[in-house]
Amino acid sequence: MIGMSEKTHLTALTPDELAEFVQNIGEPKYRAKQIFKGLHARRLQSFEEMTDLPKSFREKLNETATASTLKVESRYVSVDGTRRFLMKTHDDLPVEAVFIPTENRDTICFSSQSGCPLKCDFCLTAKLGLLRNLTAGEIVEQIIIVLNDVYGVGNETPHGTNLVGMGAGEPFLNFDNLIKALGIMSDAEGLFIVPNRVTISTAGIVPKIYEFARLEKRPHLAISLSAPNDELRDKLMPINKRWNIEELFAAAQEFQKSLRRGERFTFEYVLLGGVNDTEEHARKLAELLNRYGLERVKINLIAHNSAEPLEYRPSDARQIARFKEVLESKGVSAYLRTPRGRDIYAACGQLAAKSEPNLIQIGKQKSEKVKM
Ligand code: SF4
Numbered sequence: 256m257i258g259m260s261e262k263t264h265l266t267a268l269t270p271d272e273l274a275e276f277v278q279n280i281g282e283p284k285y286r287a288k289q290i291f292k293g294l295h296a297r298r299l300q301s302f303e304e305m306t307d308l309p310k311s312f313r314e315k316l317n318e319t320a321t322a323s324t325l326k327v328e329s330r331y332v333s334v335d336g337t338r339r340f341l342m343k344t345h346d347d348l349p350v351e352a353v354f355i356p357t358e359n360r361d362t363i364c365f366s367s368q369s370g371c372p373l374k375c376d377f378c379l380t381a382k383l384g385l386l387r388n389l390t391a392g393e394i395v396e397q398i399i400i401v402l403n404d405v406y407g408v409g410n411e412t413p414h415g416t417n418l419v420g421m422g423a424g425e426p427f428l429n430f431d432n433l434i435k436a437l438g439i440m441s442d443a444e445g446l447f448i449v450p451n452r453v454t455i456s457t458a459g460i461v462p463k464i465y466e467f468a469r470l471e472k473r474p475h476l477a478i479s480l481s482a483p484n485d486e487l488r489d490k491l492m493p494i495n496k497r498w499n500i501e502e503l504f505a506a507a508q509e510f511q512k513s514l515r516r517g518e519r520f521t522f523e524y525v526l527l528g529g530v531n532d533t534e535e536h537a538r539k540l541a542e543l544l545n546r547y548g549l550e551r552v553k554i555n556l557i558a559h560n561s562a563e564p565l566e567y568r569p570s571d572a573r574q575i576a577r578f579k580e581v582l583e584s585k586g587v588s589a590y591l592r593t594p595r596g597r598d599i600y601a602a603c604g605q606l607a608a609k610s611e612p613n614l615i616q617i618g619k620q621k622s623e624k625v626k627m
Contacts, residue, residue, distance in 0.1 A: 259357070263276060263321070264320070265294060265316075266294055266295075266399070266439075267390050267391045267392025267439075268392075269438065270291050276320070277290070280315060281443065286308065287310060288444070289307055289507055290305065290308070291445060292573045293307075293308075293322075294399075294445070295440075295445025296447075297408075297409040297445070298399045298409050300323035300396075300403070301323065302322055312595050315543055321401035323394065323396060324345045324392065325340060325344060325350060325400060326529070327400060327404075328342060331596075332453050333495065335596065337596030338354040338401070338405070339351065339353050340354070340404070342397070343444045348386045349367055349383075350397065351423055352366060352397040352398075352400070352401050352422060356405075360414050360415060360416075360528055362418070363402075364421050364422045364561070365397045365419075365422050366423040367426040367433050368394070369385075369386035369388075369423065370385050370387075371383065371385060371424045372385035372510070373428075373493070375480070375493075376490060376565075377491060377567050380423045385389060388428070389429065391402065391433075391439065394432065394436035395439055398418065398440060399446075400435070402416065402526065415448075416448055417448075417454075418448055418452060418474075419454045420454070420474075421456040423453075425460060425494075426491055426507045427455075433455070437450065437453060437474060450473060451474075451475075453475065454474060454479070455467070455474050456475070456489075457477070458478075458492055458494070459495065459498055461498040461502050461506045464478070464507070465506055465509055466504040467510070467531065468512070469513070473513065474516070475521075476510060476520045477523050478520070479523045480503075480523060480524055480540075482531050483539035483540040483542075484500070485499050485500050488500060491527075491530075504543065504547045507547065507552070508547055508548065514551055519555070521555050522555070524555065525557055526557065526568045526574075526578065528568040528569055532574050534578070537577075537578045537582050541586075542585075544587055545585070545586075550586075552587075556575060557594070558592075571579055579591060
């Protein structure tokens with residue numbers, strides 16, 4: 256019997272690759288279209304459900320391929336409607352995705368890696384280290400699993416889905432698989448989530464920012480900054496020692512040139528109480544943006560989400576308001592991001608990927624935790 260890892264994961268294939276695959280197993284090319292639709296538009300996760308395919312073909316597919324590799328281990332539902340999914344890959348590594356509903360749109364935050372190699376000091380995921388890059392199929396599957404859980408298998412979603420690549424991992428360290436997955440998801444015959452609905456967040460992998468800027472069908476970009484000077488950023492986000500603020504801002508300048516009409520890009524700034532949230536920090540940040548001529552950027556302020564064993568505390572509301580005011584007084588657009596799913600450890604920087612007892616308890620106390 257062929258093991259899971261030797262079977263071809265069809266969710267990872269583009270329509271052309273799928274056509275090649277079906278021809279290689281001696282089937283007509285048009286079958287590829289049926290399979291692509293089954294996987295991505297109907298969001299089916301097994302070949303048995305693809306009843307428009309002959310039974311003998313479905314059996315052949317089962318022998319050589321797989322439609323699904325991720326297994327949902329637990330699912331936590333927050334009091335605010337946010338859902339956090341803890342999944343496992345076929346080789347037993349954690350993957351997390353978060354569903355964030357708002358009135359007019361759904362947002363799914365997906366992971367690009369299992370764990371993360373970067374060591375951002377305020378992030379719980381960093382404690383896991385890098386386990387491995389996720390495949391394109393594993394990235395796509397997260398979205399299929401979440402949509403099926405919320406709306407039922409194959410059911411139409413009431414409004415569009417936005418994606419944010421802000422879950423576990425650094426997306427730009429898994430660039431090729433990420434871009435491939437986004438290409439598959441944008442197909443009008445499938446999930447049809449176009450790049451304009453997608454935002455990718457990087458901690459500052461500078462060469463990839465240039466590469467991203469050159470993509471023909473480019474999603475939006477967010478850069479996680481969190482400090483206005485090298486000394487502090489070196490400590491909070493050690494990737495800064497590899498590419499410092501000067502190099503990062505030069506890349507941001509270049510990216511700004513690729514913006515379409517009306518488009519802006521984002522710097523994310525996690526506010527850590529007493530660490531990077533003073534008026535002086537806000538002034539320095541505004542100065543930096545002005546010095547590099549980054550007028551088409553907006554700042555997303557994110558109040559830090561406490562997560563043991565991290566020692567940081569969130570900034571208090573007055574301090575956050577003052578920080579925002581200072582930025583605005585210098586002509587910088589700043590927005591305060593409302594934290595979602597804090598009670599189920601689904602908020603930014605909280606994805607620890609483990610069903611630790613304390614996480615489960617938190618899920619139980621205030622919210623629903625469903626063991627799958
Ligand atoms: S904040 Fe993002 S890039 Fe930094 S360690 Fe956490 S997951 Fe990795």
